[in-house]
Amino acid sequence: MQAPEALLRLTEAYLEDLKLTPELGSQRESMRYALTGGKRVRAVICLATTEAAGGDVEVALPAAAALELVHAFSLVHDDLPALDDDDERRGRPSTHIEFGEGVALLAGDALLAEAFRLALTYSTLALVQELVDATLGMIGGQYLDITGVDPDLKELHRLKTGRLFAASVGLGLWAADVPEAEHAPWRAFGEELGLLFQLVDDVLDGDGVAARVGADEARARAGEAAARAHEALAAILADTSVLAAIVDGLAVRTV
Amino acid sequence: MQAPEALLRLTEAYLEDLKLTPELGSQRESMRYALTGGKRVRAVICLATTEAAGGDVEVALPAAAALELVHAFSLVHDDLPALDDDDERRGRPSTHIEFGEGVALLAGDALLAEAFRLALTYSTLALVQELVDATLGMIGGQYLDITGVDPDLKELHRLKTGRLFAASVGLGLWAADVPEAEHAPWRAFGEELGLLFQLVDDVLDGDGVAARVGADEARARAGEAAARAHEALAAILADTSVLAAIVDGLAVRTV
Numbered sequence: 001m002q003a004p005e006a007l008l009r010l011t012e013a014y015l016e017d018l019k020l021t022p023e024l025g026s027q028r029e030s031m032r033y034a035l036t037g038g039k040r041v042r043a044v045i046c047l048a049t050t051e052a053a054g055g056d057v058e059v060a061l062p063a064a065a066a067l068e069l070v071h072a073f074s075l076v077h078d079d080l081p082a083l084d085d086d087d088e089r090r091g092r093p094s095t096h097i098e099f100g101e102g103v104a105l106l107a108g109d110a111l112l113a114e115a116f117r118l119a120l121t122y123s124t125l126a127l128v129q130e131l132v133d134a135t136l137g138m139i140g141g142q143y144l145d146i147t148g149v150d151p152d153l154k155e156l157h158r159l160k161t162g163r164l165f166a167a168s169v170g171l172g173l174w175a176a177d178v179p180e181a182e183h184a185p186w187r188a189f190g191e192e193l194g195l196l197f198q199l200v201d202d203v204l205d206g207d208g209v210a211a212r213v214g215a216d217e218a219r220a221r222a223g224e225a226a227a228r229a230h231e232a233l234a235a236i237l238a239d240t241s242v243l244a245a246i247v248d249g250l251a252v253r254t255v
Numbered sequence: 256m257q258a259p260e261a262l263l264r265l266t267e268a269y270l271e272d273l274k275l276t277p278e279l280g281s282q283r284e285s286m287r288y289a290l291t292g293g294k295r296v297r298a299v300i301c302l303a304t305t306e307a308a309g310g311d312v313e314v315a316l317p318a319a320a321a322l323e324l325v326h327a328f329s330l331v332h333d334d335l336p337a338l339d340d341d342d343e344r345r346g347r348p349s350t351h352i353e354f355g356e357g358v359a360l361l362a363g364d365a366l367l368a369e370a371f372r373l374a375l376t377y378s379t380l381a382l383v384q385e386l387v388d389a390t391l392g393m394i395g396g397q398y399l400d401i402t403g404v405d406p407d408l409k410e411l412h413r414l415k416t417g418r419l420f421a422a423s424v425g426l427g428l429w430a431a432d433v434p435e436a437e438h439a440p441w442r443a444f445g446e447e448l449g450l451l452f453q454l455v456d457d458v459l460d461g462d463g464v465a466a467r468v469g470a471d472e473a474r475a476r477a478g479e480a481a482a483r484a485h486e487a488l489a490a491i492l493a494d495t496s497v498l499a500a501i502v503d504g505l506a507v508r509t510v
Contacts, residue, residue, distance in 0.1 A: 021388070023395035023414060026402070077364060080337070082356035101337035102401045105360070109332060109367065110394045116371050117387045120380060128383070132372045133276070139365045140278035146357045147281070159278055 001051060001242050004044050004249060011043040014061045015068065020114060030099040030107040031114070034076045035068065037090040041250070042067040045168040045193065046175070048242045049186065055176025062118045063127060063171040069115035070135050071164060074142065076108040083146060119171075127174035130167050137163035153209055157198045165194030189232035189243065196225040196250050204254065226251040256306060256497050259299050259504060266298040269316045270323065275369060285354040285362040286369070289331045290323065292345040296505070297322040300423040300448065301430070303497045304441065310431025317373045318382060318426040324370035325390050326419060329397065331363040338401060374426075382429035385422050392418035408464055412453045420449030444487035444498065451480040451505050459509065481506040 002010075015035060020028045043064035050060035079086040079094040080101060087097050096104035112135070119128040141160025150156040169190030173183055199222035202208030203215050210218040229247045233240040257265075270290060275283045298319035305315035334341040334349040335356060342352050351359035367390070374383040396415025405411040424445030428438055454477035457463035458470050465473040484502045488495040 021391040021395070023392045023418075025395055025398060025404075027395060027398040073364075077360055080360065082335070082337075082351075082360050096337075103398070105332055105335065105337050106394055106398050106401075108364075109328075110391060112364065112367060113387055113390045113394065117384070117391065120384050120387060123380065125375060125378065125380070129372070129375050132368055132375060135368045136276040136365060136372065137278045139361055139368065140276070140280055140282060143280060143282040143358070143361050146361075149280075163278075 001239060002047075002057065004048065004242065004246055007044045007047040007051075007057070007242075008040050010047065010057065010061065011040045011064055011068065014065050018065060018118075021110075021117070024110055027103065027106060027110060030095055030103050031072075031111055033098060034072045034095045034104075034107055034111060037092070038068060038071065039255075040068060041197065041246075042071055042164060042168040045165070045190075045243075045246060046172040048246060049169050049172025050176040052236075052238050052240045052243055053173055053176040053178045053186070054238065055172075055178075060172055060175035062121050063131075063175045064168075066115040066118040066131060067164065067168050067171060069111045069118065070131065070138070073108045073111035073115065074138060074164075076104055076111065078142065080104060083142070122175070124174050124177075126180070127171055130170045130174065134163040134167035134170075153212070157195065157208075161198040161201075162191065162194030165197060166190040169193070185232055185235045189229055189236070192225050192229035192232060193247065193250070196222055196229060196247065199225060200250060200253060222251060256494060257302075257312065259303065259497065259501055262299045262302040262306075262312070262497075263295050265302065265312065265316065266295045266319055266323065269320050273320060273373075276365075276372070279365055282358065282361060282365060285350055285358050286327075286366055288353060289327045289350045289359075289362055289366060292347070293323060293326065294510075295323060296452065296501075297326055297419060297423040300420070300445075300498075300501060301427040303501060304424050304427025305431040307491075307493050307495045307498055308428060308431040308433045308441070309493065310427075310433075315427055315430035317376050318386075318430045319423075321370040321373040321386055322419065322423050322426060324366045324373065325386065325393070328363045328366035328370065329393060329419075331359055331366065333397065335359060338397070377430070379429050379432075381435070382426055385425045385429065389418040389422035389425075408467070412450065412463075416453040416456075417446065417449030420452060421445040424448070440487055440490045444484055444491070447480050447484035447487060448502065448505070451477055451484060451502065454480060455505060455508060477506060 046064040047057050047060050051057050076095045078084050080096055119131045137159045141156055144150045144156040169186055199218055202210040203218045226247050233244055301319040302312050302315050306312050331350045333339050335351055374386045392414045396411055399405045399411045454473055457465040458473045481502050488499055
């Protein structure tokens with residue numbers, strides 16, 4: 001079992017070596033820029049799931065990278081003036097500030113398509129389908145976010161953050177060839193993980209749920225999600241210690 | 256053999272009945288808006304290829320629709336102020352004029368992901384891979400377009416228009432289960448078709464190649480591309496009369 005830090009290093013090395021489609025030309029520079037500097041939470045969850053389920057981390061790396069590409073795509077487009085209009089991301093100028101809006105728009109498009117290209121290196125169609133479905137759910141969440149029609153934020157968070165977190169576990173299972181009949185307890189874990197991440201995010205940013213119910217209540221809810229995630233892990237007959245460490249890490253993170 | 260007009264009607268009916276991902280909520284309205292009113296050239300080419308190759312048009316419909324979704328995605332994003340800044344498309348306000356920039360941006364993203372979801376209804380991985388690769392090539396073409404680093408427009412057109420046209424033939428072949436070893440003459444046809452389409456486009460719009468070498472020379476080059484497309488069809492041992500009619504239709508089109 002490799003620790004989250006080791007899985008993070010594997011992800012970084014894989015992303016650094018990743019060959020992007022040559023026909024994209026120098027567009028690839030903006031894509032690499034957008035891909036730099038993330039926490040790689042989704043990739044690490046995917047790899048840790050694969051390893052806990054008895055699979056090979058090396059086999060899961062393209063899936064883990066594909067999750068990060070989808071995440072990067074969503075950030076690049078979210079940061080555009082047409083959506084959140086954020087000039088900074090990960091402590092640096094956002095992609096559209098660095099490369100211009102047109103290039104950033106296309107960089108997001110290309111990151112999404114490259115994510116699917118990566119996923120298609122697997123012959124397990126269900127893995128690719130799960131990534132595509134999660135992406136569509138995530139876009140549905142972004143749409144709820146800008147139209148503001150979800151008063152309690154529950155559906156918004158389930159879609160915008162939760163779908164890709166759940167898919168991080170799901171893709172890890174497919175990469176480990178876990179039969180679908182055995183997915184349920186793992187997937188219950190994945191659902192709580194996304195919720196936990198978002199609640200802590202809201203506490204740290206002072207917005208979302210924290211702004212609605214107060215930081216203390218939001219923190220309490222995050223604690224409950226973490227407890228349920230641990231319960232879900234306890235129901236799995238495997239060494240899930242690394243996944244448990246990820247839960248604890250997400251619960252106490254400060255960035 | 257069904258005529259292009261019949262294949263167009265099949266495409267329209269399929270797109271009208273197409274279920275988009277429920278999690279997208281009312282975002283689906285903007286996607287349907289963006290999908291309305293095209294010439295469906297790519298879908299018709301795909302279906303006609305399948306039928307000429309001895310396949311079942313019904314089987315090819317999801318692939319044909321996926322091509323139209325990718326095309327619609329590219330138009331919605333191209334029309335945004337960050338790229339071409341076009342207020343009109345297909346005789347109506349562009350998607351961002353009708354729904355706002357944020358919704359249009361997400362509509363494009365969702366159309367692209369839905370296209371891949373549709374393609375994934377096939378178990379032929381090569382079909383999905385071809386659609387993804389063509390999309391990446393097309394984005395590379397859009398990037399060349401905004402950076403203006405391709406002086407003779409050849410590579411720009413091969414990527415921006417040609418890749419999806421070639422894939423229209425390719426997806427039609429995969430949908431008809433044509434073994435890859437037999438693809439070459441069909442694919443030679445697909446390459447010429449994209450070139451023909453773009454040259455006529457430039458003549459009609461008075462830009463691109465027509466602006467560089469004059470309308471007469473551009474028209475002459477289109478005629479040569481049409482002749483080569485017919486030659487390619489003549490090398491195929493099948494009834495390619497509908498594909499030949501499509502070539503003639505593209506060569507003389509006025510819109």
